[in-house]
Amino acid sequence: MPILSLSNNICSESQPLALNVLLNASFSGGTEGFSATNADLTYSPAKRLGIQATATNGYAYQNFSVIPGVPYSISFKWHLTGGGTQSAGNLKLGSTDGGHEYMNLNYADDDATYQSGDIDFTATASTLYLRLITATDTKYTHWDNIIIKLAQE
Amino acid sequence: MGKKEKKLTNEEKLENLKKQSKDCEILYQRLQGAIELLESMIKENDEKAD
Numbered sequence: 001m002p003i004l005s006l007s008n009n010i011c012s013e014s015q016p017l018a019l020n021v022l023l024n025a026s027f028s029g030g031t032e033g034f035s036a037t038n039a040d041l042t043y044s045p046a047k048r049l050g051i052q053a054t055a056t057n058g059y060a061y062q063n064f065s066v067i068p069g070v071p072y073s074i075s076f077k078w079h080l081t082g083g084g085t086q087s088a089g090n091l092k093l094g095s096t097d098g099g100h101e102y103m104n105l106n107y108a109d110d111d112a113t114y115q116s117g118d119i120d121f122t123a124t125a126s127t128l129y130l131r132l133i134t135a136t137d138t139k140y141t142h143w144d145n146i147i148i149k150l151a152q153e
Numbered sequence: 154m155g156k157k158e159k160k161l162t163n164e165e166k167l168e169n170l171k172k173q174s175k176d177c178e179i180l181y182q183r184l185q186g187a188i189e190l191l192e193s194m195i196k197e198n199d200e201k202a203d
Contacts, residue, residue, distance in 0.1 A: 017186035067178050150182055 018149035021064045021072075022130070025146040034060045039134060048079065048144035053087060053134040061097075061131045064148065066123050071151035075118040078107060079142040087139035091117075091132055095125035102128070107141075120151050 023033030027049050031041040034049060039058030042050035051060050066072055078089065093103035102121040130148075134141045161169070 017183055017190055019182040019185035019189065021182070067175060067182075070175070070179060149186060150179065 020147050020149050021066060022062060022146055022148050023064070025148075027144060031060075034062050034132075036060050044142075046144075048077075048142050049132075050140050050142050051089075051132060051134045052140050053137050056137050057090075057133050057135055058137070059131050059133040060143075061129065063097075063127055063129050065126055066128055066148075068124050068126050069122065071120055071122045072148055073118060073120045073151040074103065074146070074148045075116070076146040077116055077144040079144065085140050087134045087136035087141055089132070089134055089141035091130075093121070093128060093130055095123065095128060097129050098131060099129060100131075 024030075025033070027043060027047045030043045031049060034041060036051070037059055038053060038055035039060060040052045040054060041060055042052060044050055049060065051058065074093065076091070078091075089107045091103060091105045091107075092098065092100035094100045095102075102123060103119060105117065130146075132141070132143055
């Protein structure tokens with residue numbers, strides 16, 4: 001499409017560009033956009049989201065809109081702080097609150113450094129639910145740069 | 154004599170419009186991504202110049 005080619009040329013980008021459909025997923029503006037259940041959300045100077053569980057499987061969540069039948073990609077960083085405060089975690093992506101038909105990723109609590117994920121999915125629903133879970137009460141998981149956008153053409 | 158065009162049914166017209174609407178949504182998300190990237194590049198350049 002000519003307009004898209006033009007916009008890509010302007011930006012000198014070799015990859016197609018697309019809007020991140022999540023709100024504030026770089027966490028440059030605090031924890032805005034995410035809500036919590038059985039967890040306290042923290043915002044660190046490193047501009048990442050901390051999820052401290054206040055019960056087993058406490059979580060942060062955000063609902064967002066996609067175009068059904070069109071491929072999207074999700075990329076994100078996941079981090080454990082160490083020092084005995086870290087928890088195992090889980091990322092769920094589904095078409096219902098708590099659903100996970102598009103993604104259900106589990107992380108052990110011995111991942112001491114930033115991990116990255118980059119996965120494609122195609123939704124059949126227009127509203128999706130992202131849930132970031134901290135498994136262990138009182139402990140933390142940290143997340144950053146969560147990007148959900150149209151996949152490459 | 155030109156070939157007579159097939160008249161679309163209302164159902165076919167509706168399907169065509171839905172497809173065009175979906176294409177517009179895709180275009181919107183691509184353009185918004187380009188706009189956001191350019192805005193951040195301009196901001197970065199302005200900060201360097203200050």
